[in-house]
Amino acid sequence: MTRPPPDSQIDLRAFILYDDYQRKTAGESYENYKKLCDTIGEKAISCDVYRYWCKQYHKEDYLARSKSDSRYIPVTDIRWCILSDVINEKCAEKSIDDLCKAFQELKVDKENHDYWFKRFGNGHLSFVTFSNLPNEIIAEIVGKCDNFESYLALRNVSRRLRAIVDSSKPAFSKVGDDYIEVTLNNEETLRSEIGLHVEEFNQEDTIMILNHLELILSNPKLQLDILRISHWYLTNEENGPMEMILDVFNSLNHQLHVKHFSFQTPYMPYVPDFVECLKPGVLEKLTVTEQEQPDLFSLVKLFEMEQWKQAKHVIADYLFISVEHFAHFTSFDAFIELFSIEEVVEMIKTSINFKSCILKFMEILDVEALKRVLNLRQTDSPDVFSIPNSNLVIEILPSDDMIEITKI
């Protein structure tokens, strides 16, 4: 049976035991209880039921104390007793003195007592707390909590709150400059940047960060706009920390909802491994930045993946990927060799989805050679040229080693 009466705000056990300490008979205590109910506008239980609970609580209390029962449950909420003292016009000093004696195991905090005594004295009679809020409201509050540290702190307050937090949709990515960034630097430390909050972690915290990462990623309701992983250098043959991150991704029971995955790595085989953990169709944009030696062979698997085929935008920095792999993209940024520019233009002329691309070269562009090869026509703008027999224009970008091709 639930705590009596089931829909009452009042902690009847604390109230009855306090009255018992004050040597009130069951009848006197009931009158006191009725005054309390009248004051807070709550319907009182009948005198008979109240007497039943008086006997029950007295008996339990007596037996537990006489046997030093380890299952004895101390009273935790004395606010109704404080309100009763206020209604009965007891002074604050006498009130706390009586409460300390009545509930010796509780160690009544004076500051806390004074707060409630004064509050009740000023006519504020209810005390809704966070815990009184229904789970769906708490879940909404958690869903607005876009600060990662707060998110973690809330999880650690209590089991109930943790269960709510873990089943709520996290706020990350909905507001603010939200993304998760995991950076491995040459000292093999992890830096975790989530939301606007940045903290530096040392090697000892690696496991903690991975746990946090797992905690966030394992929430099936997580929806990220950006997931950024930066893997700076390979310091030795072992990719220990990166393998650990990949293990976290592989341990998930679901594919991640990520719109833009940005991955910087010196080790290309990781690219398809991570992309495989992302939901195809949701992934709109992929940014891959190569750090050291390109190993394009390992990307073959990537080009066959649905995630690649369904993405709309790609940025491939310092990677010379064959142009046919970009045919389905709406936009792409890529490095190419100058000799393949004709091939690129022919490909995008026939592409249905193409809107624009930025092509980068490893050296200063020979504009005259480009004009000749593509038979470019000058437009009104000095750096913009049209491509004959197409709806494409080329702009020479200021750095002189990049061009932008746009469909008009």
Added chain:
Amino acid sequence: MSVEPEVPIVQVEEVRENPVLYKIISSDNHVFTISEHAVKLSKTLWDLITNLGLTAENALDNPIPVENVNGKNMETIVQFCERHKYDEEEPEYTNYIREFVLPEWDRQLLSIDNEELFQLILATNYLDIQKLMDYCCRVIGDMAKDKTPEELRIIYGIPTDAEDDALERSASDSPGPSG
């Protein structure tokens, strides 16, 4: 001691361009006047008005009793709805990431003590006012910034696991009166 909350009767200044007004009576019998545009922000109230068939002609003669919301919360809610009644709908979330900033007027309105805020959120949830719900949730969520779990337990008044267990044991151990 005085146990009656002192809540003034609020007559919300009505804009001239919309003459349709409704009367709402809070649980403690305070009467509020609210404009049609403002009351529409509350799905619960607007459904009630629609179901009761209230019109511009008979609205003021038929006050709507709201038993679950007291005068203090209703005052805040009416102020909020009047303030936001002409707000445009929030644009759908797009690829562009934007930072939410609680408007200063609303921050002032919601600068109340925690318990009042918790009561307000319950009232808002009952009246189904999504925008106020979002704002209240955000203010409560912001309280958690830079706090330890122990500080949060105190701020939010959350029982420890041991206290939760004790309460559960207390509930299950009590046989209850017969009959």
